[in-house]
Amino acid sequence: MEERYGHHMTPAAFRRHGRAVVDWIADYMERVEEFPVLSQVDPGTLRAQLPASPPEQGEPFERILGDVDRLVMPGITHWQSPSFFGYFPANASGPSILGELLSAGLGVQGMLWATSPACTELETHVLDWMVELLGLPAPFLSTGEGGGVIQDSASSATLCALLAARERATAGAATARGVDRPLAVYATDQAHSSVEKAVRIAGLGTDLLRTVPTDAGHGMDPVALRQLVDADLAAGVTPCMVVGTVGTTSSNVIDPLPLIGEVARDLGVWFHVDAAMSGTAAVCAELRWIHDGLELADSYCTNPHKWLFVNFDCDVFYVADRGALVRALSILPEYLRNQATETGSVIDYRDWHVPLGRRFRALKLWFVLRHYGAEGLRHHVREHVALTRELASWIEADPDFELAAPAPLNLVCFRYRSARDPEKANRRLLETLNASGELYLTHTVLDGRFTLRLSIGALATRREHVEAAWECIRATARAGEPDAG
Amino acid sequence: MEERYGHHMTPAAFRRHGRAVVDWIADYMERVEEFPVLSQVDPGTLRAQLPASPPEQGEPFERILGDVDRLVMPGITHWQSPSFFGYFPANASGPSILGELLSAGLGVQGMLWATSPACTELETHVLDWMVELLGLPAPFLSTGEGGGVIQDSASSATLCALLAARERATAGAATARGVDRPLAVYATDQAHSSVEKAVRIAGLGTDLLRTVPTDAGHGMDPVALRQLVDADLAAGVTPCMVVGTVGTTSSNVIDPLPLIGEVARDLGVWFHVDAAMSGTAAVCAELRWIHDGLELADSYCTNPHKWLFVNFDCDVFYVADRGALVRALSILPEYLRNQATETGSVIDYRDWHVPLGRRFRALKLWFVLRHYGAEGLRHHVREHVALTRELASWIEADPDFELAAPAPLNLVCFRYRSARDPEKANRRLLETLNASGELYLTHTVLDGRFTLRLSIGALATRREHVEAAWECIRATARAGEPDAG
Numbered sequence A, B: 001m002e003e004r005y006g007h008h009m010t011p012a013a014f015r016r017h018g019r020a021v022v023d024w025i026a027d028y029m030e031r032v033e034e035f036p037v038l039s040q041v042d043p044g045t046l047r048a049q050l051p052a053s054p055p056e057q058g059e060p061f062e063r064i065l066g067d068v069d070r071l072v073m074p075g076i077t078h079w080q081s082p083s084f085f086g087y088f089p090a091n092a093s094g095p096s097i098l099g100e101l102l103s104a105g106l107g108v109q110g111m112l113w114a115t116s117p118a119c120t121e122l123e124t125h126v127l128d129w130m131v132e133l134l135g136l137p138a139p140f141l142s143t144g145e146g147g148g149v150i151q152d153s154a155s156s157a158t159l160c161a162l163l164a165a166r167e168r169a170t171a172g173a174a175t176a177r178g179v180d181r182p183l184a185v186y187a188t189d190q191a192h193s194s195v196e197k198a199v200r201i202a203g204l205g206t207d208l209l210r211t212v213p214t215d216a217g218h219g220m221d222p223v224a225l226r227q228l229v230d231a232d233l234a235a236g237v238t239p240c241m242v243v244g245t246v247g248t249t250s251s252n253v254i255d256p257l258p259l260i261g262e263v264a265r266d267l268g269v270w271f272h273v274d275a276a277m278s279g280t281a282a283v284c285a286e287l288r289w290i291h292d293g294l295e296l297a298d299s300y301c302t303n304p305h306k307w308l309f310v311n312f313d314c315d316v317f318y319v320a321d322r323g324a325l326v327r328a329l330s331i332l333p334e335y336l337r338n339q340a341t342e343t344g345s346v347i348d349y350r351d352w353h354v355p356l357g358r359r360f361r362a363l364k365l366w367f368v369l370r371h372y373g374a375e376g377l378r379h380h381v382r383e384h385v386a387l388t389r390e391l392a393s394w395i396e397a398d399p400d401f402e403l404a405a406p407a408p409l410n411l412v413c414f415r416y417r418s419a420r421d422p423e424k425a426n427r428r429l430l431e432t433l434n435a436s437g438e439l440y441l442t443h444t445v446l447d448g449r450f451t452l453r454l455s456i457g458a459l460a461t462r463r464e465h466v467e468a469a470w471e472c473i474r475a476t477a478r479a480g481e482p483d484a485g
Helices: A011-034 A045-049 A061-075 A094-106 A117-134 A154-169 A173-177 A193-201 A222-234 A257-267 A279-283 A285-291 A322-329 A339-343 A362-397 A422-436 A463-479 B011-034 B045-049 B061-075 B094-106 B117-134 B154-169 B173-177 B193-201 B222-234 B257-267 B279-283 B285-291 B322-329 B339-343 B362-397 B422-436 B463-479
Strands: A147-151 A183-187 A209-211 A238-245 A270-274 A299-302 A315-319 A401-403 A411-416 A442-446 A449-455 B147-151 B183-187 B209-211 B238-245 B270-274 B299-302 B315-319 B401-403 B411-416 B442-446 B449-455
Touching: A011 A061, A011 B011, A011 B094, A045 A061, A045 B117, A061 B094, A061 B117, A061 B362, A094 A362, A094 B011, A094 B061, A094 B094, A117 A147, A117 A279, A117 A315, A117 A362, A117 B045, A117 B061, A147 A154, A154 A173, A154 A183, A154 A193, A154 A238, A154 A270, A154 A299, A154 A315, A154 A322, A154 B193, A183 A193, A183 A222, A193 A209, A193 B154, A193 B322, A222 A238, A222 A257, A238 A257, A257 A270, A279 A285, A279 A299, A279 A362, A315 A322, A322 B193, A362 A401, A362 A411, A362 A463, A362 B061, A411 A422, A422 A442, A422 A449, A422 A463, B011 B061, B045 B061, B094 B362, B117 B147, B117 B279, B117 B315, B117 B362, B147 B154, B154 B173, B154 B183, B154 B193, B154 B238, B154 B270, B154 B299, B154 B315, B154 B322, B183 B193, B183 B222, B193 B209, B222 B238, B222 B257, B238 B257, B257 B270, B279 B285, B279 B299, B279 B362, B315 B322, B362 B401, B362 B411, B362 B463, B411 B422, B422 B442, B422 B449, B422 B463
Parallel strands: A183 A209, A183 A238, A238 A270, A270 A299, B183 B209, B183 B238, B238 B270, B270 B299
Antiparallel strands: A147 A315, A299 A315, A401 A411, A411 A449, A442 A449, B147 B315, B299 B315, B401 B411, B411 B449, B442 B449
């Protein structure tokens, strides 16, 4: 045994330590509410406690796991806490964690169909399932000209959408000879920062990211979009891509996809829809209106790793025409040639994103869809939407607070209406709340005003946590007034 | 319990199912030799067995795990098999799998220091450890102007190196106003395909990827490099980046870094060193010569997810000047603003790569370094290098075979010297070997000739597997001769 395994962990030891880690996580699930939601450490706290050099001799696993409790845990912000309301949810459900574990244990590479056929085929199949589950347009199915792929994040999906759009807009010339004519991208100032990041990476230049004006509700103004595109066409700039958002990060705005799609179709611009945050809502038939107009889109992404209980990373990215994407990214060196690829009858996902290697991420998505079933997913999404609307109604009913935006899905944007200095009062309120460790929320700026964001979508969040959060927010706000107490 | 958890998996159920998955993986480790290394299924086999639609009701976990055995396993190519000699190793060691599991269970997002300080600090610290472990130049330490970050793959690292190089070469103009002047990248035809992919993505155009001639051993000719750069400078093309490779994928060639670095320094070109495959060898002092000249590099990457027993994904990417990288990729929308970031005293890794979100991947690297210790890692790397050299000596001693390239580390390139049609005979040999399921190897083309590649670095591979592989190769080659038998 010793000779066979050398310094490697034997299967017997793996069984033992694996159980310890599984128990550790189950304990964590049970006690996650006991931790301050936001880590309270100062910069450098962890590093100061770690040895300056890597260990020369191996150490027992028990000691390593003990150091997780002792050293790492104080520096953790608890995204799995039921009182985590910041940014957006990032759920790690039981079946998803176990899918990730199995993927790590199998340790296969899915860069080519041939390097593990099941890794590719399960992904294609489950992404087709997602089309049905979310009621997405049929062109995104792999059975036609389109198809889906798992990306690490919506940032990467948006980049890939832009690369495919550029390939189409330049008929491949950009790939071969570089960007020799200006290419413009259109989005509102509410679109995710990853749009600008993609524009930079692709070398278009942020000057060519056109900020499309919005209406009073922060949604894209399609008339203004048409004017911008027309002006670019007249000026010799090639319109490359327009990005519509379903559920902006700032305030959950849903852009008017049907009207944007019409402009895009008329003027030949690639239409990418970023539903990273909110696409999951479409598991419920009564919320599918968020995707109205999606049939006009060339590409789409949403993040099961946000609200669909799949642990990060799992963004699902779809294109209606996979040809443009693959032409933009496919390079076939000799050492990757194989019979299956040569026949053209299989998908090689390495041509669908930036990295070459890829994990078997479809397993965790498959596990989640089968564990919950469509019914279970709908149940929990409905619960979060109902809690969000309930909180919004409490805020509306309280004269000391105001809603800063509609709350159709899983995000409430609001402000404390302090008589003195609302800007300062709301900033102080956020800091005090987060420093308490009782709950965690983040902020945005809407119409130039500092605004609190509270997103309800963590899998452990129940009505009592939302009630407690609201009580804490009210009490803290009032205690912060100079004349309080 | 039912009400509290709804459709979620309860902690108690997670304990039970988690143990089942841990046992499944331990069983897999014990029986991995029993499977055909290369999956023997035809395209479509898995998809034909899966339901066309996602399940409406949730299913018991036991059934899902049972379907992994029944449906998924026939479509798996066993990268963890001791007889997997294809491409490069992709090891999933016990401590790494458990680090991945813990990361999934914690479910934190490391996009900002503030979103989980320990996630960022452990990564920075362990990447500084790696500098010491591999004897990398001090400018890559985070304590100076440089630093390291975990990327998903060397492809992404190469892209990020190019973005930083472009930022420096254009003093930021490319980011703001797009690529308005041609930018050239230099690499040999033996460099990884990700160099061309990065050139495409960044919008430089593959026309501007200069193929630097090589010497007889396939290493970059630095004199030719200087001529190419000079010619570009004379023609108004901005030299942007040169890529040197430590261990090419095709045949493990090590480019002459000191000479390339001298040209890069003289002419102001960003020097990226891609040691994805072979950097791990530097854990052994006697193999550190592979990094000679690395002190002249601006950036560097290697993949612990190949040979350092960390499961995919874990590429470590270093820059000597983090400023250029961060300037190329940093965008700060309001909803990501926070006090720690504003002070400038912390690292926000979202600015170091394409995606915004990121998992806690430092855990698995930390677990591996502590479980093995430097001593354990050296032990196994030395074992693989010794086995590789032994196999190379057997091939050299056999008149029916020939070495196609030196085998300094963990890859042997060789051919069967068939008297009739060597090209056809070697192709047939590869197909027959892989179809047998006994072992798996891949190929390349060197000097225009079809060449077998056998990489020794899977953690389960012992001397007996290399011996068995060699016997199988010899027997199969001879049986394939028309006059055999």
